[in-house]
Amino acid sequence: MRIELTVNGERHEADDVWEGESLLYALRERLGLPGSKNACEQGECGSCTVYMDGVPVCSCLVAAGQAQGRDVTTVEGLAGDDGLDPVQQAFVECGAVQCGFCTPGFLVSTHDLLARNPRPSDPEIREALAGNLCRCTGYEKILDAVRTAAHS
């Protein structure tokens, strides 16, 4: 099948998409946007988190066909013309990135949290990010980064 969607403000289309492909696969393998990650592909780790029409979703659990005509923002779309988003900057500066495979998902989830709640408490941060797994950091520096981004 053929799909058309908007990703990071640009119209994209892909042909010969197999009906079983996920939005994650389409982004990574058909649209040249591998920033969203394929750590579990079963909705458990959050590494593939993207915005779809402004709502964070696990793109591995969305069929590519379901994204037809929708507006998607990925980690590649977070930075503006004037540089990194404050959330991205905070993750770099606070040491919240080690291997970085979870980072794209954490960035989108954090970006969404701060849009809804600009001054989250620690329990609110933990609850909001509970769907994103990180194996490297023990999360302490991720918490630092979220607090830093909230105050920037």
Add this chain to the structure above:
Amino acid sequence: MTSTETRTTGKIGDSPLRPDGTLKVTGEFAYSSDLWHDDMCWGVTLRSPHPHARIHGIDVSAALALPGVHAVLTHADVPGLNRVGLEHLDQPALAEDVVRYQGEPVALVAADHPETARRAAKRIVVDYEELPALTDPRRALDEGVPQVQPGGNLVRELTIRRGDPAPQAPVVVALDFEVGMQDQAFLGPESGLAVPDGEGGLDLYVATQWLHVDQQQVCRVLDLPPDRARLHLAGVGGAFGGREDLSIHVHACLLALHTGKPVKMSYARDESFFGHVHRHPAWLRYEFGASEEGRLAYAKADILFDGGAYASSTTAVVGNGGTLGLGPYNIPSVTVDARGVYTNNPPCGAMRGFGCVQAAFAHEALMDELADRVGVDRVEIRALNGMRDGDLNITGQLIDSAAPVAELIRTVRDLPLPASPEGERDIRDLPGGASNTTHGEGVVRGIGYAVTYKNVGFSEGFDDYSTARVRLELTGGEPVATVHTAAAEVGQGLITVEQQICRTELGVDRVVVHPKNTFVGSGGSTSASRQTYVTGGAVKAACEAVRAAVLRLASARLGVGGLRLDGDKIVSASGEVLASLADVLGAEAVEETVEWHHRPTEEIDPETGQGNAHVQYAFSAHRAVVDVDVELGLVKVVALDTAQDVGKAINPDAVVGQIQGGSAQGMGLALMEEIVVTDGKVRNPSFTDYLIPTILDMPPMQVKVLEYADPHAPYGVRGVGEPPTISSGPAVAAAIRAATGKALRRVPVRPEHITL
């Protein structure tokens, strides 16, 4: 991996930012599963559904007939020696007549879409005859059990005999302990891209921990010389030991050479659980004899590791479990028997902590038991028995640098404790969390302690070296250093450390980290907490060679001897600035390559286990505070605080990051992480059923870093990555014991262990 450069300044002891950080937050960093090539096809693996079976035949015709399929390969298509293995060549790259574990690779498919490849794999008909499986490692050496490997079921037996062979003591404590099978659970799946060069050779881009050993293994199976199979490090999404053995390497190369096309392979998470080795489950029987005051007189340990169907690094894990398995204590008389055995369970090998993790649960539980028996405080009994600089360990090796066991355990004791719970509590801070299982009723707090030690680097006589090539030249009028090693960056921050060392030694701001590949000598393995020490040592030595060459150049140009480099200035013996580094370099590039070896180690005596087995020891202590809902058996870790001697913190922020991440993995094993294997079959190969700590599970972690320089190591560094994974879990288990009064002789601790 693209070469990385940053102008971020920072010498050793600073905490400059990672040079790949920006790429990683913008989604541009190329991990091994992100790779793409024109005209590439996808490879998948068909794996055995049985833990033990004979293969009578494989029919690939239906798979080959599927449109879009380019190749279906079996062991018959392997051109070289069909054997892989880190320490023993005991595993076929593709199964021949027997499969020995559920998940063993049997056949490969390449197709133009991954789903086509998966469907084709399902059409391969394998004629299996199921065989009786050996799934209980405690029976592996009994008469009449299935033989897993032709040479029998024993991988290694290690004995240590020291001091009085029949020791007596007034106080004797003993226990049996069992540790479940943990998974590394790195997030980046096993993946890579093999690109044929059209001349019978290829380039493999892969996520790994040691490019050169992978290259040896790939070349052996493909029957190619090293210059025809070139390996390149793709972006690595975590490793933790799980990428020491091969995964897609040989398979992607076989498919690429056979089809003449680039082949990408990337495991889904369920396949990842079958596609790498795990941490050995272990059964441990310990006995301590001590004086009435609690001073250890003797220790006995019997340790069994389940190696699974193939040896992987079981030999070395037994080495660590045996030689380090009594913990960082002075013990006059010692009897240790450690064994690793083959079974038809999933193969086990390297994971962070490597043989010490399992043993630490036993010796720390028993140390608490001894403390309680003799009426000594649980912290002070560790201080009383702890090693110090100048002591001998249980293999008779002199501890010839800092061993601050007493200081570490007292330091964690003295860190601030979390506030005692009072009044209404946020349920998210309680066991069960937002599940709303308690508002505080039935919740009991407990505190536990542990102290452990770990060898750094490879042991028992292994020549454990690294190679660094450093080039210094002017670019745009500014001196730029380029550092090239094959040492794998897996997320820990080695590339940052390489840059810091170059800046420190050469006085330059700009340091380019060359992509990691096999075009330079081996960097050794990114494991055993060794890269800052060994590759750091190699980079330092290469920089020193470059600096000496630059000063020779300056002396020739200036006609003056006795010069030195001060920042980016060439100064005379009296300190007068004679020239800039840029002036001296001119159009010349200075390049030096150095292979750097640390102090040699020795094999231990086969009968007594005595010998200088290890290069260096690293010590850490943890204090865990837990709240336990004793009615439901749910645990919330409230605090997990640690102290660790790192010798010298090259990058203090990264050191803390390693310690926090390592602590989380140890806590995971104590509380939730276990691959459940029943009758040789894995029951939970997913992140739905194999749980790792989330941000809700992790408590705040205070980290106290001590820096007692090791005089034998570059800059005094001591390996950092593994110790926190060893001491955190036993502290958590001890805290749950303190809260519940239960013995808890098995980890992970499940709710029913607490409530029943």
